[in-house]
Amino acid sequence: MRDVAVVAFAQSHHVRREQYRNEVELLMPVLHKVKSEVGLDQTQIDFTCSGSTDYLAGSAFSFVSTLDGVGARPPISESHVEMDGAWALYEAWVKIQTGMADTALVYGYGKSSPGALRDVLSRQLDPYYMAPLWPDSVGLAALQARACLDAGVTTVEEMAAIAARSRRAAAANEYAQLTSSADPEALLAGPEIAAPLRRHDCPPVTDGAAAVILAAGDRARELAARPAWIRGIDHRIEAHALGVRDLTTSVSTRLAGDRAGVGDRPVDLAELHAPFTHQEVVVREALGLGDGVTINPSGGPLAANPLIAAGLIRIGEAATRIARGDANRAVAHATSGPCLQQNLVCVLEGGER
Amino acid sequence: MAKERVAVVGIGQTRHQATRGDVSIAGLVREAAVEALQDAGMTWADIEAVVIGKAPDFFEGVMMPELYLADALGAVGKPLLRVHTAGSVGGSTALVAASLIQARIHRRVLTVAFEKQSESEAMWALTLPIPFSPPLVAGAGGYFAPHIRAYMRRSGAPEHIGVLVALKDRLNALKNPKAHLHEEGITFESVNDSIMLWDPIRYSETCPSSDGACAMVFTDEAGGDAATDPAWMLGGAMRSEPTMAPGRDQVNPIGGRECAAEVYAQAGIADPRRDIDVAEVYVPFSWYEPMWLENLGFAEEGQGWKLVEDGATAMDGDIPWNPSGGVLSSNPIGASGMIRFAEAAMQVRGRAGEHQIDGARVALGHAYGGGSQFFAMWAVGAGKPSS
Numbered sequence: 001m002r003d004v005a006v007v008a009f010a011q012s013h014h015v016r017r018e019q020y021r022n023e024v025e026l027l028m029p030v031l032h033k034v035k036s037e038v039g040l041d042q043t044q045i046d047f048t049c050s051g052s053t054d055y056l057a058g059s060a061f062s063f064v065s066t067l068d069g070v071g072a073r074p075p076i077s078e079s080h081v082e083m084d085g086a087w088a089l090y091e092a093w094v095k096i097q098t099g100m101a102d103t104a105l106v107y108g109y110g111k112s113s114p115g116a117l118r119d120v121l122s123r124q125l126d127p128y129y130m131a132p133l134w135p136d137s138v139g140l141a142a143l144q145a146r147a148c149l150d151a152g153v154t155t156v157e158e159m160a161a162i163a164a165r166s167r168r169a170a171a172a173n174e175y176a177q178l179t180s181s182a183d184p185e186a187l188l189a190g191p192e193i194a195a196p197l198r199r200h201d202c203p204p205v206t207d208g209a210a211a212v213i214l215a216a217g218d219r220a221r222e223l224a225a226r227p228a229w230i231r232g233i234d235h236r237i238e239a240h241a242l243g244v245r246d247l248t249t250s251v252s253t254r255l256a257g258d259r260a261g262v263g264d265r266p267v268d269l270a271e272l273h274a275p276f277t278h279q280e281v282v283v284r285e286a287l288g289l290g291d292g293v294t295i296n297p298s299g300g301p302l303a304a305n306p307l308i309a310a311g312l313i314r315i316g317e318a319a320t321r322i323a324r325g326d327a328n329r330a331v332a333h334a335t336s337g338p339c340l341q342q343n344l345v346c347v348l349e350g351g352e353r
Numbered sequence: 354m355a356k357e358r359v360a361v362v363g364i365g366q367t368r369h370q371a372t373r374g375d376v377s378i379a380g381l382v383r384e385a386a387v388e389a390l391q392d393a394g395m396t397w398a399d400i401e402a403v404v405i406g407k408a409p410d411f412f413e414g415v416m417m418p419e420l421y422l423a424d425a426l427g428a429v430g431k432p433l434l435r436v437h438t439a440g441s442v443g444g445s446t447a448l449v450a451a452s453l454i455q456a457r458i459h460r461r462v463l464t465v466a467f468e469k470q471s472e473s474e475a476m477w478a479l480t481l482p483i484p485f486s487p488p489l490v491a492g493a494g495g496y497f498a499p500h501i502r503a504y505m506r507r508s509g510a511p512e513h514i515g516v517l518v519a520l521k522d523r524l525n526a527l528k529n530p531k532a533h534l535h536e537e538g539i540t541f542e543s544v545n546d547s548i549m550l551w552d553p554i555r556y557s558e559t560c561p562s563s564d565g566a567c568a569m570v571f572t573d574e575a576g577g578d579a580a581t582d583p584a585w586m587l588g589g590a591m592r593s594e595p596t597m598a599p600g601r602d603q604v605n606p607i608g609g610r611e612c613a614a615e616v617y618a619q620a621g622i623a624d625p626r627r628d629i630d631v632a633e634v635y636v637p638f639s640w641y642e643p644m645w646l647e648n649l650g651f652a653e654e655g656q657g658w659k660l661v662e663d664g665a666t667a668m669d670g671d672i673p674w675n676p677s678g679g680v681l682s683s684n685p686i687g688a689s690g691m692i693r694f695a696e697a698a699m700q701v702r703g704r705a706g707e708h709q710i711d712g713a714r715v716a717l718g719h720a721y722g723g724g725s726q727f728f729a730m731w732a733v734g735a736g737k738p739s740s
Contacts (some may be wrong), residue, residue: 048593055416060409060478064723068595077607078593078727081447082410082417082437091434091449096458098356128377131415171727184720220488237423239435253428338419 005220006098006323006348007228008213010034014304015176017113018207023057024069027109027209031069034211035105037221042071045213046101048078049092051085051108051308055120066109077101077345084108085210086235086273086307086334086344093233102216103223109209109309116203119308124337126240137338138202142194144247144339145278149196151248153285156196159277160184162202163302170299177204179306203275208306210313228330228348229321232260235344240337247339253286256345257331262287268327269294270313273334275301282340283333292311293331297321310333315346322350354369356562357739359586361698361733363393363570369533369683373470373564374624378413378423384466385688386426389463393570393580397427402569406436406446407464407687408722413472426465437603438591438720440635441689443567444729447718448589451571463655467566468685475562475686485632491551494559495637496724498551498647501640504604508656510643512553514690516544517559517661518639519681525668526558526678528707528715533563533683538602558639558681565685567692577737584698586656587715587733587738588619594722612728615673616717617650620732625717626651629732630711631673631700633693637680646674667711676700676708690720694731701735 011032012018012304018026035041040050049069052063063080072078077100081087086106087217092104112120118136125131148154161184170176185288187200213223234257236252239245257263270293274280286294298317298341311334318330328350338343365388373381382405401427401717404507405419415421419435426433436446443466450464484590488498507712523539526532539557547557577583592612594601601607613625622628634649636642646657651672660666666674673680677696680689699705699717705713714735721728 053417054409054411060411061438061723063441064596064726067726068597072594073598073601075592075594075611077591078438078447079436079591080438081434082419087434091436091452094449094452094456094458098452100356100452100455102644120416123414124420125513126421127413127415127418132683177507235432236430237420237428239424240421240430241424252430341420 002097002216004093004214004216005229006212006315006319007215007220007224007227008034008038009320011175011210011313011316012208013269014206014208014306016177018111022288023062023109023111024066025105027066028069030209030211031107034182034213036215038142042076045105046077047092047095047104047204049080049088049104049106051081051083051088051188052110053082053308055123056110056112063253073282084308084334084336086315088343089212089312089315090233090235096214096216098181102219104214105211106214106312107209108312109212109308110306111207112119112205112307113207123209123287133284138194138197141276142197145196145276146168147247148278148282153248154278154281156188157184158281160187160202162277163187163260165304166296166300169297170303173298175304176299177206179303193302197276201277203305206306208304208309210309210316212312212316223314224323226323228322228350231349232347234259240341242339248282248341250282250286250343252341253283253345256343257287260347262345262347265329267282267293267331268329269297270322270331271298271300271318272295273301273311273314275305277302279340281304287331311344318348322348357457358574358577358738359451359454360570360580360583361569362576362580362583363389363395364695364699365389365392365568366692367533367566368531369563369565369685371468371561371563371595375728378418378469379422381469381564382465382566383425385568386463386465389568389570392644394512395570399461400427400463400498402432402453403428403435404436404446404462404464405448406442407468408439408442409478410474411478412475413469414481425577431510432669438722439507439727441690441720441727441729442722443688443692444694444720445591446570447691447694448729448731451586451589454571454573461576462571463568464568464571465568466688466691468687469564470562470685471564494551494554497638498554500603501638502642504640506602508655508658509715514643514658514661515553515558516541518642519544521667522558522675522679522681525708526682529677532678533561554638560637560680560684562681563685565683565688565693567688569695582702582704584701584733585737587732587734588616592728594726596726605648605654606725609721609740611614611727612730613649616730616733622732625649625670628712629672629715629717631676632719633677633696633720634674635680635690635721636675638682642674656729659681673710676705676710679687690710691731693720698733703735
């Protein structure tokens with residue numbers, strides 16, 4: 001395997017409703033920033049890969065217009081996944097592994113605000129047996145939370161503590177959307193919105209974008225003082241039908257984590273894309289992260305959850321902390337689909353091998 | 354370290370037709386995937402990763418349908434990637450799957466592409482607003498007709514060239530049992546007399562709207578060595594450029610030329626017309642055959658239509674294009690590019706049945722999408738490449 005590192009990361013200021021800018025306008029400053037961080041223009045980037053979904057944009061081929069924001073002239077070697085940007089990063093990492101590229105630009109973006117997100121996400125479900133019933137994303141997460149509580153995987157007190165910790169951590173993150181929280185006891189006094197979930201257990205609806213630059217070997221050492229080396233990356237999917245899964249564990253996260261080598265050495269911090277509080281407990285357990293691991297110092301998806309960018313942001317946030325020297329070994333996680341159906345795990349390290 | 358060699362050891366396609374009401378979306382993709390696995394002599398358990406592609410999710414009304422298809426594609430517990438690069442997606446999906454082998458991450462990968470267009474009205478889904486223009490375009494034909502007109506003006510091509518291409522591809526489709534359109538009795542006159550949809554594009558010069566899927570199984574070099582009749586990947590590339598840019602030539606786009614040049618360089622192809630035995634090229638409207646003949650370097654600029662007129666691209670010509678009947682005879686959009694790639698591989702495996710080109714050793718598969726701005730191509734050969 002070639003040594004590949006995250007050498008730059010940029011993101012938008014995440015907001016509930018990005019009313020005056022379209023996706024291209026939201027993305028362009030982020031792309032300019034990430035390229036200027038390492039002093040590269042588009043002609044110096046060997047491969048470009050993005051993630052987006054037409055169901056958020058509300059139009060077919062929506063990624064075609066955002067390509068206009070990249071500056072694909074002269075023509076570029078480029079691809080796109082209809083997935084979170086974390087999977088676009090995976091495709092770019094594979095491309096670098098083939099030796100056909102040494103540098104890659106990866107981006108993901110999504111505006112969740114124009115539609116009713118809970119209903120939009122119900123269109124992800126089996127179109128014959130599930131989608132006609134319009135089970136919404138919060139309702140499905142609530143079923144999972146109930147299963148976790150019944151199995152003793154977590155408690156409502158622990159869930160409230162996760163919410164408070166996440167949003168308070170986000171006070172130090174200028175890009176986050178929610179940056180404060182009441183005490184866990186006060187949170188628990190609030191009503192359930194989809195039992196057993198309370199408002200604090202759910203992620204905010206967010207519009208936002210993010211971009212990462214990857215580079216291999218010496219190119220990475222030229223471009224960054226302290227590259228965040230990808231020491232392992234893997235992703236796995238589970239069955240779609242919720243009835244055939246044990247919702248209190250995440251088999252796919254465990255598989256991906258094992259393949260990425262999470263447990264090989266101690267982990268300093270983890271950025272987990274667990275949009276609902278109980279899911280953090282499930283993912284942490286699947287990755288074998290103990291009490292000594294700092295979880296979501298950025299505030300995580302409970303503080304800002306721009307769909308399609310949120311997974312890529314976890315990798316970027318983990319890489320940023322390695323670049324700053326705050327951590328030497330970090331785990332980043334991304335998820336997709338109802339109740340953690342599909343998961344990606346990336347292990348990043350600061351030191352040379 | 355050099356890239357791992359990639360072998361195509363299994364190919365499957367559905368029977369393409371206007372409405373495959375007999376199968377669900379999962380049933381459609383499985384029909385192609387199971388055929389590819391059987392061809393490869395493998396079972397689901399042999400597959401390490403799955404890469405799936407399709408065009409816009411709105412075509413079926415399912416957001417990220419790969420989530421729902423994870424079970425049907427035997428992907429549970431495995432990596433599943435979903436690619437979408439507009440009309441070129443079938444080709445780029447295959448290339449992403451191949452890159453998993455080239456990078457030595459996996460040894461056996463299943464790739465699938467599909468579209469079930471009967472679930473929606475694809476023509477209006479393809480009616481996209483053009484910036485700074487009044488909304489007068491209806492369907493992809495409305496977008497491409499002016500570029501065809503520009504080609505005719507530039508090249509001086511006579512009006513009947515498009516009819517010749519459509520007639521050739523639809524006659525070829527009669528030899529392909531999987532093709533959507535089987536127009537027995539089609540003639541030059543019947544194509545020429547068909548209704549004008551988007552001047553100069555006639556009804557019979559337009560691709561159909563199809564339900565269909567295509568699948569391939571890729572292995573590493575050892576897997577190819579163990580197979581009886583693999584196709585070997587000789588080269589592959591993707592290129593993208595913006596829809597709108599000052600001075601961009603949409604008739605002969607530079608992205609297509611550069612993409613082909615990279616594939617030829619990887620595959621050691623110096624003269625495509627001489628070195629390639631057969632090509633499956635994405636021709637959704639008849640006139641794109643002469644246009645792409647020039648874009649892909651089979652003819653000098655302005656000369657592509659003469660190859661059509663001379664019959665060079667017919668099955669008995671010196672460089673047959675689309676012996677399968679092409680996109681003009683079957684167009685499940687998300688799968689159309691992969692069908693081109695798969696048909697190219699079928700030719701060099703000698704497994705194309707009645708539409709086999711005798712002695713085909715090197716074949717080109719091509720896909721394009723968007724406003725002639727996304728390109729994915731590969732070259733495959735009967736012999737293992739030296740590097």
